[in-house]
Amino acid sequence: MAEHSDARPFRTERFKAFVDAVVAIAMTLLILPLMESVSDAASGNIGTADFLAEHAGQLLSFGLSFLLIATFWMGHHRQYRDVEWITGPLLWINVAWMATIVWLPVPTAMIGQMDSDSLQAVVYIGTLIMTQVTTLAGWLYLGRHPELTTALPQTIRAGVIGDLAAIVLFAAALAIAVAASPNGYWGLLLLLLSDPMSRLLNRLFRQRTPDDPPATAPSGA
Numbered sequence: 001m002a003e004h005s006d007a008r009p010f011r012t013e014r015f016k017a018f019v020d021a022v023v024a025i026a027m028t029l030l031i032l033p034l035m036e037s038v039s040d041a042a043s044g045n046i047g048t049a050d051f052l053a054e055h056a057g058q059l060l061s062f063g064l065s066f067l068l069i070a071t072f073w074m075g076h077h078r079q080y081r082d083v084e085w086i087t088g089p090l091l092w093i094n095v096a097w098m099a100t101i102v103w104l105p106v107p108t109a110m111i112g113q114m115d116s117d118s119l120q121a122v123v124y125i126g127t128l129i130m131t132q133v134t135t136l137a138g139w140l141y142l143g144r145h146p147e148l149t150t151a152l153p154q155t156i157r158a159g160v161i162g163d164l165a166a167i168v169l170f171a172a173a174l175a176i177a178v179a180a181s182p183n184g185y186w187g188l189l190l191l192l193l194s195d196p197m198s199r200l201l202n203r204l205f206r207q208r209t210p211d212d213p214p215a216t217a218p219s220g221a
Helices: 002-007 013-029 032-043 048-054 056-080 088-103 105-113 118-144 153-179 185-207
Strands: none
Touching: 013 056, 013 088, 032 048, 032 056, 032 105, 048 056, 056 088, 056 105, 056 118, 088 105, 088 118, 105 118, 118 153, 118 185, 153 185
16 A cells, blocks of 8 residues: 555645745855855955956856756746646656756856866756756656646647757757867857757658658659
8 A cells, every 4th residue: 555655646736846946046056156256355355346357257157057047947837837746757857857956056156266177068068958858858758648747749749849959959069168168158059049949850850750641742843
């Protein structure tokens, strides 16, 4: 009886509240190194303009990571909005997702306070890739267990494609960051191509869908 009880799925209310709390704490942790820098600047009688110039990298890394975590949280909210039951495997997928979110303030602090190198880029962007991979794992699990959610198959498919597109772009950004170290983080601007990449992958997958009608020769051929 106990074994059967452990295997039973559970409702999402506490799960979603837990995720929200973890994300809120991670976003708050991002600001702590800046608070320490402000204290150090005050002790050294450093002016505001000098502080902003001296800590420009730290400010940029804070803003970037804050935006990324917010984006990941919004995507997670959309992903689990229609999920009504959480199973053990799905819970552990989300524990892995939360681990990447909680870890992100560490490489963020590295970018802001340490000299940049290629390994630093691997740690930072690699963390972002793992966040996206765990999100993709959630979509794939929901696709195999549609009884857990009221989301349409098209919604799950779109989530899978969107995550694959993001993983490809993150991987490309990582290659640029390593090759162009220490100034390669601008490669993250590739994420602006998420929508075009998603549309491209969607077309590619549709061409391989068994339900599609037989292919015909293009009219212009």
